[in-house]
Ligand SMILES: Cc1cc2nc3c(=O)[nH]c(=O)nc-3n(C[C@H](O)[C@H](O)[C@H](O)COP(=O)(O)OP(=O)(O)OC[C@H]3O[C@@H](n4cnc5c(N)ncnc54)[C@H](O)[C@@H]3O)c2cc1C
């Protein structure tokens with residue numbers, strides 16, 4: 102069994118799986134259940150200053166499902182904690198004392214003035230918590246009051262608040278980023294400039310999951326009206342992965358510790374975040390969907406994967422970052438063609454429809470429903486691979502150097518050649 | 534040319550490839566894609582009813598989730614953590630009355646998650662990799678005797694060996710496995726799986742198998758108690774109930790378990806003789822297996838006769854439907870009153886039964902079935918239990934953890950009273966006894 106013990110900003114936890122700041126970490130009762138189940142740490146549900154906020158008293162969630170009700174995406178209009186500050190602080194202190202080996206991070210969101218942060222930070226410090234996470238992410242409700250993503254969308258504010266926090270506490274400071282922004286690197290750079298020790302991402306994405314077509318209101322509907330909420334769960338993972346990778350490979354933030362969040366559901370999702378540069382992961386929706394018991398699959402799965410690869414946890418962290426590059430650096434001499442395994446093909450014709458109607462007319466269909474790739478047309482787009490219902494029935498095979506690509510009539514070259522060197526590129530750096 | 538209609542008990546009623554087809558896997562292993570689709574149906578229920586319904590309490594939602602997450606090996610480990618014979622159980626458990634019967638999707642849609650087949654997919658994947666996922670603890674110097682290398686004995690031996698104890702297994706038969714090797718229907722565990730599984734279990738180390746050693750014949754309990762720190766008895770039910778019907782001793786009349794054991798040990802099934810008209814008396818799993826396998830060997834007419842109603846049969850609906858699909862005729866509420874014939878059985882006479890003041894009784898309404906072969910399958914019983922042991926309704930009396938009336942002697946499986954006589958129950962009892970023995974030895 103691979104060693105999953107993990108350290109983030111010097112905060113130790115028995116595994117790299119934390120519960121994200123959200124209902125699962127809302128109070129002592131939940132958090133203790135989570136620790137008993139085996140979670141490595143928690144980011145406590147975001148605290149604010151008293152008087153505490155109130156939540157709607159109707160439905161908070163909307164969802165997207167697969168055909169068998171598998172929950173694919175969740176949307177929420179919940180605010181930060183709706184319990185008094187001192188109740189939360191008391192519970193945090195107690196849980197941290199009872200579970201010293203687990204990471205206890207406290208998420209915070211207070212108005213954008215130095216005094217507010219200066220007030221709350223010592224209170225948190227007093228609980229013995231390991232670190233704070235600044236919630237600059239909530240896209241609904243709190244942002245209307247100038248907090249949450251209203252701060253997270255303005256890099257200057259992020260930098261300013263991070264600096265205040267660093268000035269007023271000795272605890273490590275994690276800045277939680279909102280994805281509701283054009284380029285995630287800017288808020289990450291701002292966090293770093295403000296002295297933050299790490300970033301965590303993503304918070305939820307602005308969304309309307311569905312519209313009630315009888316009452317003409319977004320879901321979840323509260324008395325005939327709805328509002329945009331924060332989207333999370335498996336559906337947001339690709340967006341989160343990209344944002345994590347962008348920060349990990351940005352020279353300005355490279356090396357800044359990242360806690361990866363967004364749709365982590367199985368060990369595999371976690372491994373992907375880690376490979377793209379996250380040092381640990383946080384989970385919310387998967388726990389909310391299936392309960393805390395999923396931690397067993399997450400830990401056993403990651404451990405088995407590491408064993409099978411003969412890697413340690415730190416070997417995996419950031420392992421894929423060097424391979425994330427810009428489009429312009431992709432090798433144009435890497436030429437592939439789709440190949441159909443006729444033994445696996447069930448003759449549904451989906452590849453044909455996709456290629457014929459929407460791509461490059463590179464698949465032929467015989468009267469006997471035999472589907473074959475026409476190399477002279479195939480641009481290797483991969484669409485047929487993705488629409489074929491049979492796994493591995495269509496594969497992409499690389500043409501060896503020296504062979505002729507029938508589509509271009511050109512000999513496939515051995516050496517790397519990308520857009521930066523291409524003759525069609527007016528800015529090409531290398532001559533032909 | 535011998536065929537299905539050849540009279541008498543003869544071999545070779547079918548073509549060579551018919552045998553191969555008839556006795557191949559009833560449910561072949563899932564392909565990976567099938568497994569993913571089947572796994573996707575599991576809801577990961579809280580406090581899942583399927584777990585409670587499994588006598589070994591396998592964490593079913595967890596292992597199915599591990600299949601969903603692309604790690605059938607991890608799923609296999611989750612299964613073996615609770616049930617070291619998880620591979621066999623995946624093949625032979627009457628899941629329709631256990632885990633799958635309790636699955637919430639059975640309740641909702643009449644279509645449970647296919648837990649048994651998913652379990653097989655997971656365990657087969659791990660075993661095919663030749664991985665034995667446990668390590669033996671440092672030797673403790675304690676020695677335990679295990680009598681009987683069936684599911685109960687094997688589960689107990691593995692548990693003990695894992696804790697570092699030295700185990701010697703005494704097995705009366707030439708091969709280990711118990712009814713896995715000599716009883717279970719051939720099509721449930723083809724391709725030598727029972728022996729492969731035993732070998733895989735023994736990889737833990739620290740277990741010595743001694744064949745041809747029968748308690749009561751070659752060894753005594755007293756001697757074992759002297760030589761070993763503890764003894765576990767898992768000898769199953771070696772005795773067979775008699776019909777007590779006139780003509781019961783005619784040629785062609787035989788115990789179903791003996792026929793099945795011979796079938797399981799026959800390499801070339803075209804050499805195994807079977808009747809044209811076969812009658813099986815009984816309503817349990819053994820009766821079903823004898824009947825179905827007679828059909829699969831080429832018997833033209835096979836009839837199962839049970840003295841009570843269908844609802845009282847211990848074979849599940851699923852097993853009975855399978856028998857019916859294979860062409861077995863099932864007659865209920867009738868009991869044999871005479872076996873007719875001249876030396877060999879020719880006909881069996883039955884009387885319909887009714888509930889009388891003193892229990893079940895025959896009526897005057899009788900009928901005869903032609904038979905050149907008659908199988909008795911009306912239950913097994915414990916035979917030759919050491920006298921010093923306390924019994925309870927004919928079986929060894931045990932506590933929850935398998936303690937018998939004798940100090941340092943445990944028992945489990947079919948030879949004891951608790952639970953149903955199933956492979957999985959035997960495994961649970963062997964496992965739990967091992968845990969208790971370990972606590973006692975180290976305490
Ligand atoms: C025909 C048939 C079909 C069945 N089908 C199924 C099925 O599909 N699914 C299911 O779950 N269950 C089935 N069962 C029941 C299942 O096989 C048993 O419940 C299970 O094998 C019990 O395990 P055990 O270890 O207690 O006993 P056994 O499997 O009977 O093993 C006992 C072992 O002890 C040995 N032994 C006996 N006496 C002595 C002695 N004196 N000294 C030394 N060794 C001795 C025996 O040779 C044997 O190897 C079936 C049973 C039969 C008879």
Ligand SMILES: Cc1cc2nc3c(=O)[nH]c(=O)nc-3n(C[C@H](O)[C@H](O)[C@H](O)COP(=O)(O)O)c2cc1C
Pocket residue numbers: 121122123124146147175177179180181182208236238239277303304305331332333334335337362363364365383384385386387
């Ligand atoms: C109901 C709900 C409430 C949340 N509340 C908070 C919060 O108070 N503070 C916060 O930083 N993030 C909050 N989040 C966002 C999560 O912490 C997490 O960033 C997001 O859900 C993405 O992770 P996931 O896909 O694993 O759910 C909330 C999410 C949900 C679903």
Ligand code: SF4
Pocket residue numbers: none
């Ligand atoms: S999940 Fe619990 S709190 Fe929420 S609506 Fe259902 S019963 Fe009520």
Ligand code: SF4
Pocket residue numbers: 441445446447448449450451452453472488489490491494495
């Ligand atoms: S989509 Fe796949 S299975 Fe269907 S015809 Fe094309 S290659 Fe065959």
Ligand code: SF4
Pocket residue numbers: 574575576577578581582583584593594597635636637638646648
């Ligand atoms: S009861 Fe059925 S759906 Fe629920 S966990 Fe068990 S197998 Fe899955």
